[in-house]
Amino acid sequence: MSLDVFELGPDHEQVVFAHDPATGLRAIVAIHSTALGPALGGTRFHPYASTADALADVLDLSRGMSYKAALAGLDLGGGKAVIIGDPATLKSEALLRAYGRFVQTLGGRYYTACDVGTYSEDMDHVARECSFVTGRTVAHGGAGDSSVLTAFGVFRGMLAAAESVWGTPSGALESVLEGRVVGVAGVGKVGRHLVRHLVEAGAQVVVTDPYAPALEQVRETHPSVRAVASTEALVAEPLDVYAPCALGHALTDDVVDVLSARVVCGAANNQLAHPGVEKTLADRGIVYAPDYCVNAGGLIQVADELEGFSFERAQQRAARIYDTTRAVLELAATDGVAPALAADRLAEQRMRDVGRLRGIWVG
The missing domain is CATH 3.40.50.720 (NAD(P)-binding Rossmann-like Domain)
Structure with missing residues (x-):
């Protein structure tokens, strides 16, 4: 099945795929809008049935984050990320750090945080490789459980x-x-x-x-x-x-x-x-x-x-x-x-x- 990202997400600024075979990382980051500031949105770790399902979800969720931030009066745009797989079996420090390196390459256009399947402790691992992380544990100066x-x-x-x-x-x-x-x-x-x-x-x-x-x-x-x-x-x-x-x-x-x-x-x-x-x-x-x-x-x-x-x-x-x-x-x-x-x-x-x-x- 071919995926036309431009057709599925015509109003998105950027959609980036990441794959790290060594850790099993398969992730997608979707940046919907940076009109109000850098995009902020959580990372969902979920066993999607297909890449198409994961892409559809991250496009939908990232658009929602733009509207959520705007309505809440925040100077932030909307973005979201998904990691494809079962967090109970696939999640590891190595995978989370690989994901952090991936987010770092976006140069601050996207800030990540927790979502379904990820927790503040996971963001601490991501932050060991990435400067653009929030939702960290209180022990690491974060807000804790959002x-x-x-x-x-x-x-x-x-x-x-x-x-x-x-x-x-x-x-x-x-x-x-x-x-x-x-x-x-x-x-x-x-x-x-x-x-x-x-x-x-x-x-x-x-x-x-x-x-x-x-x-x-x-x-x-x-x-x-x-x-x-x-x-x-x-x-x-x-x-x-x-x-x-x-x-x-x-x-x-x-x-x-x-x-x-x-x-x-x-x-x-x-x-x-x-x-x-x-x-x-x-x-x-x-x-x-x-x-x-x-x-x-x-x-x-x-x-x-x-x-x-x-x-x-x-x-x-x-x-x-x-x-x-x-x-x-x-x-x-x-x-x-x-x-x-x-x-x-x-x-x-x-x-x-x-x-x-x-x-x-x-x-």
Whole structure:
């Protein structure tokens, strides 16, 4: 099968492939845009069925990072990387260092960080060969686990979406979720932290995850949380809020057809299985908080590391996801468009306006 990168990623600035036979490294870095600054995005380590699948994923994810950074108000562009293979069997210090040497050759156009299948400890190995790494361990001056603020940002976005449906609470803002039934699909890196916020806010939480130990850990930590066997079972539950927090394309036509939730707000990237799904959500009266709007907390956290990490400063920035989500939903209502389109418009406007100014002063 031949791959036409220019056809698949017509708006990307750069797509680079790396292969190191000695370590088994097969990686792709996609830089979507540097209009606002150097591209920043995590490295996903995943056993893709084919190179074509890996390429499609990295192109999709990198584009999302440009919009995420723009909407979050960061002076960063969008990029992403994938390493093809099973991290449980292929990951090694040698491979990660080979990957670091590869990223170094890009000269700072792309900064890497953690994603599915990679961790802060892995970034420490990458950084032994590369100057353009963030999301490192606290012991090495890094921000540590970026899932902490990813979950916090999703929670803040969920408050804004819930408020748009059920109105302003009389007490603390968090009380808008008190007594609401929230279904969380995926309680790994981000989902387990989100569950904590929801329980503290008084929500009734139902969870599912194919990895049994993850479910057991959440249930041990939060005995009030109820677990169901599958995502299919979860979306069939009587929910107020549905939070997809696993891999992308979780919102399919079949899922939306049975979903009872009034709000969809989760941490997963690229949640819409196809563009028409959001119209179906709107037609059914379901408020969709765009994923790249609400899950920007992790990006904010690792971006802050580039300034010399301060958790308090990063958390304050992530808290503004509430305001950004409100702005997106208000623009969607004013313009009569879907929230994802409203979010795109806000991000694209910033990329145009600020990118044009950067061109004047940097070019």
